[in-house]
Amino acid sequence: MSETLVSVQDMKVHFPIKRGVFFDKTVGYVYAVDGVDLEIKRGETYGLVGESGCGKSTLGRAMLRLNEPTAGKMVFDGQDFSALKGEDLRKMRRRIQMVFQDPLSSLDPRQSVESILIEGLRAHGMDKSKEETNKRLRELLSAVGLPHTSLRKYPHEFSGGQRQRIGIARALALEPDLIVADEPVSALDVSVQAQVVNLMEELQQQFGLTYLVIAHDLAVVKHISDRVGVMYLGGLVEEAASEDLYEEPLHPYTRALLSAIPVPDPVVEDRRERILLAGDLPSPANPPTGCRFHTRCPWKQASRCDTERPVLRELKPGHKVACHYAEQIRSGEIQPHEVKPILIEEGDGLTPDVPLVGPASVTEALNP
Amino acid sequence: MALLEVRDLTVVFQRKGEEPFRAVDGVSFDVEPGQTVGLVGESGCGKSVTSLAIMGLLPKRGAKITGTVSYDGTDLLKLSDKEMRDRRGRDLGMVFQDPLSSLNPVVPIGLQVTEVLERHRGLARKEAMIEAKDLLDKVGIPDPNRRLKEYPHQLSGGMRQRALIAIALACRPKLLIADEPTTALDVTIQAQILSLMKELVQDLGTALVMITHDLGVVAGLCDEVNVLYGGKVVEKAMRHPLFAEPRHPYTHGLLASIPRLDAARHDKLTPIKGSVADNIPWTSACAFAPRCPNALDICRTETPAEEDQLGRLLRCHNPVVPGTPAAEEVSV
Amino acid sequence: MLRYTIRRLIQLVGVVLVLSLLLFSWMRLLPGGPVSALLGDRSTPEKAAELTKQLGLDQPIFIQYFKFLGRAATGDFGVSTGVQPGDSALDIFLQRFPATIELSFFAIIIAIAVGVPLGYLAAKRRGGWFDNFSVIGSLIGVAVPVFFLAYVLKDAASVGLGLPSQGRQGDINATRVTGFFTLDGILTGEFDATLDALEHLILPSIALATIPFAVIFRITRAAVLDVLDEDFVRTAESKGLTASVIRRRHVLRNAMLPVVTTIGLQTGALLSGAVLTEKVFSIPGVGQALAIGFERRDYPVLLLLIIMATIVYVVVNLLVDLSYALIDPRIRTR
Amino acid sequence: LSGCAQSQRDSGGGGQQGGTLTFGAAGAPKLFDPFYATDGETFRVARQMYEGLVGFKPGTAEVEPALADKYEPSADGKTWTFTLKENVKFHDGTAFNAEAVCFNFERWYNQKGAGQSDAVSQYWLDNFGGFKGTPDKPSLYKSCTAKDAKTAVIELNEVTSQFPSVLGFTSFSISSPEALKKYDADNVQAAGDAFTFPAYANEHPTGTGPFKFGKYDKANNTVELVRNDDYHGSKAKLDKIVFKIIPDETARKQALKAGDIDGYDLPNAADWAGLKSDGFNVAIRPAFNVFYVGINQKNNPKLADLKVRQALMYAINREQLVKSQLPEGAKVATQFMPDTVNGYNKSITEVKYDLDKAKSLLAEAGASDLTLKFYWPSEVTRPYMPSPKDLFGAISGDLQKAGIKIDVVTKPWNGGYLTDVDQGIPDLFLLGWTGDNGTAHNWVGTFFGRTDNRFNTGVSAWGNSLKDDLAKANSEPDEAKRTALYEEINKKIMDQYLPAIPISHSPPALVLKSDIKGVVPSPLTDEKFGPASKG
Amino acid sequence: MALGVSKKEKIDGLADSAGVSLAASAWKRLRRSPVFITGAVIIGIFIVISLLSPWLAPHSPSEPMLIDQVVKARNEIPPAQPGHPLGGDLQGRDFFSRLLVGSQQTLIVGVGATLIGLTGGLILGTLAGAIGGWVDSAVMRLVDVMLSLPSLLLAFSIAAMFARPSQFTVILAVAIVQIPVFARLLRGSMLAQRHSDHVLAATALGVKKGAIVFRHMLPNSLSPVIVQSTLVLATAIIEAAALSFLGLGNPDDRLPEWGQMLGDVQNVFDTHPHLAAWPAVCIIIVALGFTLMGETLREALDPKNRR
Numbered sequence A: 001m002s003e004t005l006v007s008v009q010d011m012k013v014h015f016p017i018k019r020g021v022f023f024d025k026t027v028g029y030v031y032a033v034d035g036v037d038l039e040i041k042r043g044e045t046y047g048l049v050g051e052s053g054c055g056k057s058t059l060g061r062a063m064l065r066l067n068e069p070t071a072g073k074m075v076f077d078g079q080d081f082s083a084l085k086g087e088d089l090r091k092m093r094r095r096i097q098m099v100f101q102d103p104l105s106s107l108d109p110r111q112s113v114e115s116i117l118i119e120g121l122r123a124h125g126m127d128k129s130k131e132e133t134n135k136r137l138r139e140l141l142s143a144v145g146l147p148h149t150s151l152r153k154y155p156h157e158f159s160g161g162q163r164q165r166i167g168i169a170r171a172l173a174l175e176p177d178l179i180v181a182d183e184p185v186s187a188l189d190v191s192v193q194a195q196v197v198n199l200m201e202e203l204q205q206q207f208g209l210t211y212l213v214i215a216h217d218l219a220v221v222k223h224i225s226d227r228v229g230v231m232y233l234g235g236l237v238e239e240a241a242s243e244d245l246y247e248e249p250l251h252p253y254t255r256a257l258l259s260a261i262p263v264p265d266p267v268v269e270d271r272r273e274r275i276l277l278a279g280d281l282p283s284p285a286n287p288p289t290g291c292r293f294h295t296r297c298p299w300k301q302a303s304r305c306d307t308e309r310p311v312l313r314e315l316k317p318g319h320k321v322a323c324h325y326a327e328q329i330r331s332g333e334i335q336p337h338e339v340k341p342i343l344i345e346e347g348d349g350l351t352p353d354v355p356l357v358g359p360a361s362v363t364e365a366l367n368p
Numbered sequence B: 001m002a003l004l005e006v007r008d009l010t011v012v013f014q015r016k017g018e019e020p021f022r023a024v025d026g027v028s029f030d031v032e033p034g035q036t037v038g039l040v041g042e043s044g045c046g047k048s049v050t051s052l053a054i055m056g057l058l059p060k061r062g063a064k065i066t067g068t069v070s071y072d073g074t075d076l077l078k079l080s081d082k083e084m085r086d087r088r089g090r091d092l093g094m095v096f097q098d099p100l101s102s103l104n105p106v107v108p109i110g111l112q113v114t115e116v117l118e119r120h121r122g123l124a125r126k127e128a129m130i131e132a133k134d135l136l137d138k139v140g141i142p143d144p145n146r147r148l149k150e151y152p153h154q155l156s157g158g159m160r161q162r163a164l165i166a167i168a169l170a171c172r173p174k175l176l177i178a179d180e181p182t183t184a185l186d187v188t189i190q191a192q193i194l195s196l197m198k199e200l201v202q203d204l205g206t207a208l209v210m211i212t213h214d215l216g217v218v219a220g221l222c223d224e225v226n227v228l229y230g231g232k233v234v235e236k237a238m239r240h241p242l243f244a245e246p247r248h249p250y251t252h253g254l255l256a257s258i259p260r261l262d263a264a265r266h267d268k269l270t271p272i273k274g275s276v277a278d279n280i281p282w283t284s285a286c287a288f289a290p291r292c293p294n295a296l297d298i299c300r301t302e303t304p305a306e307e308d309q310l311g312r313l314l315r316c317h318n319p320v321v322p323g324t325p326a327a328e329e330v331s332v
Numbered sequence C: 001m002l003r004y005t006i007r008r009l010i011q012l013v014g015v016v017l018v019l020s021l022l023l024f025s026w027m028r029l030l031p032g033g034p035v036s037a038l039l040g041d042r043s044t045p046e047k048a049a050e051l052t053k054q055l056g057l058d059q060p061i062f063i064q065y066f067k068f069l070g071r072a073a074t075g076d077f078g079v080s081t082g083v084q085p086g087d088s089a090l091d092i093f094l095q096r097f098p099a100t101i102e103l104s105f106f107a108i109i110i111a112i113a114v115g116v117p118l119g120y121l122a123a124k125r126r127g128g129w130f131d132n133f134s135v136i137g138s139l140i141g142v143a144v145p146v147f148f149l150a151y152v153l154k155d156a157a158s159v160g161l162g163l164p165s166q167g168r169q170g171d172i173n174a175t176r177v178t179g180f181f182t183l184d185g186i187l188t189g190e191f192d193a194t195l196d197a198l199e200h201l202i203l204p205s206i207a208l209a210t211i212p213f214a215v216i217f218r219i220t221r222a223a224v225l226d227v228l229d230e231d232f233v234r235t236a237e238s239k240g241l242t243a244s245v246i247r248r249r250h251v252l253r254n255a256m257l258p259v260v261t262t263i264g265l266q267t268g269a270l271l272s273g274a275v276l277t278e279k280v281f282s283i284p285g286v287g288q289a290l291a292i293g294f295e296r297r298d299y300p301v302l303l304l305l306i307i308m309a310t311i312v313y314v315v316v317n318l319l320v321d322l323s324y325a326l327i328d329p330r331i332r333t334r
Numbered sequence D: 001l002s003g004c005a006q007s008q009r010d011s012g013g014g015g016q017q018g019g020t021l022t023f024g025a026a027g028a029p030k031l032f033d034p035f036y037a038t039d040g041e042t043f044r045v046a047r048q049m050y051e052g053l054v055g056f057k058p059g060t061a062e063v064e065p066a067l068a069d070k071y072e073p074s075a076d077g078k079t080w081t082f083t084l085k086e087n088v089k090f091h092d093g094t095a096f097n098a099e100a101v102c103f104n105f106e107r108w109y110n111q112k113g114a115g116q117s118d119a120v121s122q123y124w125l126d127n128f129g130g131f132k133g134t135p136d137k138p139s140l141y142k143s144c145t146a147k148d149a150k151t152a153v154i155e156l157n158e159v160t161s162q163f164p165s166v167l168g169f170t171s172f173s174i175s176s177p178e179a180l181k182k183y184d185a186d187n188v189q190a191a192g193d194a195f196t197f198p199a200y201a202n203e204h205p206t207g208t209g210p211f212k213f214g215k216y217d218k219a220n221n222t223v224e225l226v227r228n229d230d231y232h233g234s235k236a237k238l239d240k241i242v243f244k245i246i247p248d249e250t251a252r253k254q255a256l257k258a259g260d261i262d263g264y265d266l267p268n269a270a271d272w273a274g275l276k277s278d279g280f281n282v283a284i285r286p287a288f289n290v291f292y293v294g295i296n297q298k299n300n301p302k303l304a305d306l307k308v309r310q311a312l313m314y315a316i317n318r319e320q321l322v323k324s325q326l327p328e329g330a331k332v333a334t335q336f337m338p339d340t341v342n343g344y345n346k347s348i349t350e351v352k353y354d355l356d357k358a359k360s361l362l363a364e365a366g367a368s369d370l371t372l373k374f375y376w377p378s379e380v381t382r383p384y385m386p387s388p389k390d391l392f393g394a395i396s397g398d399l400q401k402a403g404i405k406i407d408v409v410t411k412p413w414n415g416g417y418l419t420d421v422d423q424g425i426p427d428l429f430l431l432g433w434t435g436d437n438g439t440a441h442n443w444v445g446t447f448f449g450r451t452d453n454r455f456n457t458g459v460s461a462w463g464n465s466l467k468d469d470l471a472k473a474n475s476e477p478d479e480a481k482r483t484a485l486y487e488e489i490n491k492k493i494m495d496q497y498l499p500a501i502p503i504s505h506s507p508p509a510l511v512l513k514s515d516i517k518g519v520v521p522s523p524l525t526d527e528k529f530g531p532a533s534k535g
Numbered sequence E: 001m002a003l004g005v006s007k008k009e010k011i012d013g014l015a016d017s018a019g020v021s022l023a024a025s026a027w028k029r030l031r032r033s034p035v036f037i038t039g040a041v042i043i044g045i046f047i048v049i050s051l052l053s054p055w056l057a058p059h060s061p062s063e064p065m066l067i068d069q070v071v072k073a074r075n076e077i078p079p080a081q082p083g084h085p086l087g088g089d090l091q092g093r094d095f096f097s098r099l100l101v102g103s104q105q106t107l108i109v110g111v112g113a114t115l116i117g118l119t120g121g122l123i124l125g126t127l128a129g130a131i132g133g134w135v136d137s138a139v140m141r142l143v144d145v146m147l148s149l150p151s152l153l154l155a156f157s158i159a160a161m162f163a164r165p166s167q168f169t170v171i172l173a174v175a176i177v178q179i180p181v182f183a184r185l186l187r188g189s190m191l192a193q194r195h196s197d198h199v200l201a202a203t204a205l206g207v208k209k210g211a212i213v214f215r216h217m218l219p220n221s222l223s224p225v226i227v228q229s230t231l232v233l234a235t236a237i238i239e240a241a242a243l244s245f246l247g248l249g250n251p252d253d254r255l256p257e258w259g260q261m262l263g264d265v266q267n268v269f270d271t272h273p274h275l276a277a278w279p280a281v282c283i284i285i286v287a288l289g290f291t292l293m294g295e296t297l298r299e300a301l302d303p304k305n306r307r
Ligand SMILES: Nc1ncnc2c1ncn2[C@@H]1O[C@H](COP(=O)(O)OP(=O)(O)OP(=O)(O)O)[C@@H](O)[C@H]1O
Pocket: A015, A016, A030, A031, A032, A050, A051, A052, A053, A054, A055, A056, A057, A058, A059, A216, A284, A350
């Protein structure tokens, strides 16, 4: 058994932007994920952070083949998961499960907890006998800390935290190797977040799970993960063990990100020096050339940053960074300078076509 | 005298066929000129309702407001609709949570800025435009002349929030209420906006009421912090003592349950058990009692009174003794 | 914008072709049709067969269709067999179109003039008796069959109010210039003719306006309710703006967006309703021609009028969408 | 009835001069050339502008001289000599004479291409047969010779009872040869699914009648005729007639009440009383039609049994039907023609409603569980059939009482009904006939003159003999003998054949404002507005 | 609003933690809504009457028992009399019985048209929404063509194109018009479902595609369709009446339908208004009942109104 469970190689997901007079032509792409390599070791938790729209969820979904990747592959436990088709793919899905951000919308409101949990078992022929299944359901519920009486209830009868537990139980039911959790706690109240975070950690120990946790909250990711990858505009800019990353962020973006996160401690806050980034995240439909971050980078150097896209390279053992000048920045050779914010055009993204004509009848017109 | 004195502010929502609902329950706080006061608490604890009550923006029907909100000595709650209109935007500014939906999508940014200038400063459109340009410049919007003509959807999230701030500050109000101004934004943008607000408030000497659920934001910004739970202030203190020694079990629990960036990995988090849905009404108990690790019997039978304890206000029968670690997690 | 317009126009051509092919072939498959219309009750099987051959109705349908398209390209859409037997279908359409436009125009004006303010007030007083009353009223408006209402209006109002119970038959005492009864009088300075024409339009346009009114009212109400809940209205309030600026600039300007779309869609209801209203008030418009065409199975006229109705409907909606884009910057900049 | 007509004619004499009569028409005239006309709305307009060699006496179906002062048949009945009126001018000022008459006959006979179509020259085809150069379709017409300016001789190939009364049909009105030539009158084209007509038919109708063509205002849906001041007879009193097209019957009624029009045709029988009490003149025409329940013997062999057909007749309560559903003045029909037609047999007794008899006849025929496919037409009203649905309701109700099961089929008149009836698909159907002229041949001859008719009389042996009898009667030149032959045929039809069940003759009406005088209701709907006056 | 101005999702889990499902809370609100109750009561009574009408009707609706009192020539029809509370119609049939029986036929037309429209729409909408790709495009182009014609005009045209009009053709004409409406509605919510998290979750679980469509997507897309059906019932009845008015209705009036009764008497509207008024009022009340129910249902199920 090799140490690596998942290996993502040069994964790309480009969503076409369609336009046309009569037939839809592809006039461009949203480069949601644009060349990501990463490896997740068995039993570890890999955290993925980045700003909204940088492609975290898309990467997660592409790995699960919920979106078809444009290029690249994912090797899972030595098998090329990206090449699987039909029934093979479906069977393999058992081993990779997902937990979603919005616990309510990820649960079918019309299914009871029982049928939510059984559905996966049935799809993989794991509900052999009634008793066994019942036993399994009870185990699952106690594993995620829900009372047994929950089985007959429906998702709306639970609180947010409890729903997320149901979602986790659903993923657990299939005894997966990998769980991809896309913002598992960001929809939860702060006081409840910790419950779910703790639960996930316990379950990992109990069942030897491997996690890929996606979140925009670096504090949460850092807390839960062994290794953290930082994404910016479709690419991975830095990857390191979580402590390492906080101790010594190497990429300018990571530095700025870390300095921006407020800490609930006035003493720390008063001392902190912020690196304020100018401007906004560029549109993934029109990413900057060269280093994606160069438009906002306070350490940006002439020419190279605009033209050459830096690759992820190992600077320290286990610490990778995608910056041409990481060493110089680390050593203080290059000092930050002021950056003029660049205007970011919003809008011209994805517009569903306006239908030919609108509602047909009075009643439809009455229902806007 | 404080600039804003909120005393016993209570908002009761009465809907047909439903129990009356006390969204805000006897909240009192003061804001001095130039001071920043934070209101924190989880979703639904009454932060927004408080701010809307101060601004007189709650619906006339269905919401019963009692208490006093005195601004510069006048009770805002007693003002007529017309008088309140004259004050809003001039004396009191407000910034809302969602910058996209808070801007009118079919009116150019410029007009949305100038209309408030025209209204309160009596400027003509032309003069107002010049002033608006300066304002946008001040809040850090590049190329303001062009932006004035654009519509909200053409701006990015951060720019929109800057525009909203420009609108709120256009008439140099003495009091600015910011209701979660950064919640919808990414961290790097959030940092920009927070530092902008800090700067502006300092420059203009504006008093700021900062509403947020993010304790981190409060820690860096506010002078005084009010922690709300179920519509009541459960703990009120200056920020240093509050974060150093949270006394109310709720404050304490909150701080213990948030992962900290500067904490070591695998420091176990200590969540608060249950969820806000487990609230019980304040009428004859402590609303937090069902979730409270320190709960005593009295907590379920008697509403705790607000007590002044060493410069902080506390509403608890059994406060946390400083220095105790957070209680162990109890399974739900 | 231009690209969008062209795209829609091309789509329109496609729709018209498909629709005309469908209608044409279906009509040809039906019994009766031109032969039985021409021969009437004196027809015999031989006569019918001979005439069928003479008219080329025995050829395969697609050949007939292409011939039809060829003739249509020269403006010949066939000859009426029932509405105005012997007249060219195109003439019938052209003669009658102004009357229908006029009627629909007044109807939609009434619907807008009453529906929008009422909708705004109802939304403002949500849940109050005025709101409930007008909502139920609008629902009744939808539930009443148009033609029944037309009859009632015609009988009741013409007796009670002395209003003319008929549409203008065409004997307006003014020189015809445009074909629009109301306009011609103004153009030629014969204002009493215009007044007379207007008087004749009152009842029919009220009858025709009910459904668009109900829809516009409800959409306005819903849109205003939606907008009143929007954050930007709260922002506007927080700026201390006057109530009238908030109403005009912030509430109505946004609420009008769905209303404008709806007005476009009401062309459909108007065209359908005109069939019924014009029949009841015997207004010599396209609607009446359609009604008679349906009754007498005048296929050439039906084919043309239905296609024209489609074109009008789609074009009006296109115009509405374009004007929508003019008032909604979110679309304009696309 | 005739008394009523009489009084009208009298009152017509003293009317005022001038004014405009506005008449509500149900439809637009297709064209104005009467030769190509086939429908009543067109004829109504053409009739005011044209005259034929002969005409019909106002208020009757009797032939009287018109443009011809006199006419004489030869002994064998095949050569007819017409002596023409003199000093008659067409509207274009050209002279009416024998040349013009022969020009018209030759024009009719020489139709080419689309002009030969059934849908175009229907009246010619029905009454004169084929054209020049159609050997498979022989023509009744042989030649026309202008002996001198006032004498035209017309030769026929055969003898028919119809001649010369057919010449009274508006279709065979005499047009100005000059105008015909100038406006390319014969240039009819089949275009797509219809025909297009030349300028003569559309804009330049030129006859000799008391009114001239004014204009057809398509925008306003009106046709305007103006007085012909050079009319050879007594000149029209009205300045103008305006035909205003109001397709909706209720709308016509209201237009009349509102004073927008002075009269309209075919008011709904249910409105007669109301209109009268409102002071309008409801002019009831003599009933010159027959309404019958057609029986098709082809599909159901039971129907070939006379007893079954008689049972049907006994089962229908015709008296009740006439009373409840038909307008004032309607009568139960004893045979297939009204009593004003020569050949009507007075001795045929009316069969009374007798349910028991019907049942027993059915039982005798072994047809007690008869199921019949009964057709009725939707979307139509005819003078003989004012409300097909209600009539059908009553008749089918009666038949059901006699134990006959009905399979109801409805099709639009022009959307399958006539086609199906022609193709013999129904067992029973509602139909009728409005006479064109007073000859018996126009009635029974039309119905049963062939064996592959709508009743499929050829199925029974008597079908052929009936056909032969009819042909014989038609070619009998002697009027008295001919009448006797027809009377006999009528008797046989009713007693021995019963190919269909005659139900009723119902009078159509015409409503006019009371100040309109001089319009004589005609059984042939041949009302002339020439003598009419207003006020 | 047509152009979804997407509000950023609120970052809180509490808005929905009230612990009540949409349906349950909707029902709670509906039970208290006088408008809904009015609608429901109307419809309840209507359905009961129409189901029982063959037994409730004192006479046969098709027997011209009062024919001897009909005199068309004098425009006389049987007046109200003992045993015939509303008198007779133009053919001497008992008007009251016809009205009662009419309720049944009206129900048949309404329900028939709605069901056919619904089925057609469900098939098209499911195909388009579940399969996507060119199937979706093809179906939607078809829907576009149908929607390019004003609805009632489409119904008129379809009805005029049947060689032999009957109750069925009326139902079909009205139903076909509704197909694109249902199809679009269903496709819209199916598409939304397709990208929803719980469908993704099911896919990730390895549930088969068919099962996802029929167990998750379809059931969750139905509620707008059901609401629409209620409203369509009302329109169907009114549109059927309009067809009759134009002479495109069912010509066989032995078993009457209200719209047909109304359409048939247009010529005597001024002299015997009650012949038109009774069926018209019935139609208005029933259509109003369905509309009240549909509108309140729609409002109740609208998540916006949930608080
Ligand atoms: N189905 C899709 N079609 C087209 N573009 C898409 C699609 N899904 C996502 N995108 C675009 O891809 C980019 C990355 O989206 P993604 O959801 O992966 O971001 P994210 O990092 O998860 O952000 P968030 O923190 O907001 O969840 C965004 O710009 C988004 O608009």
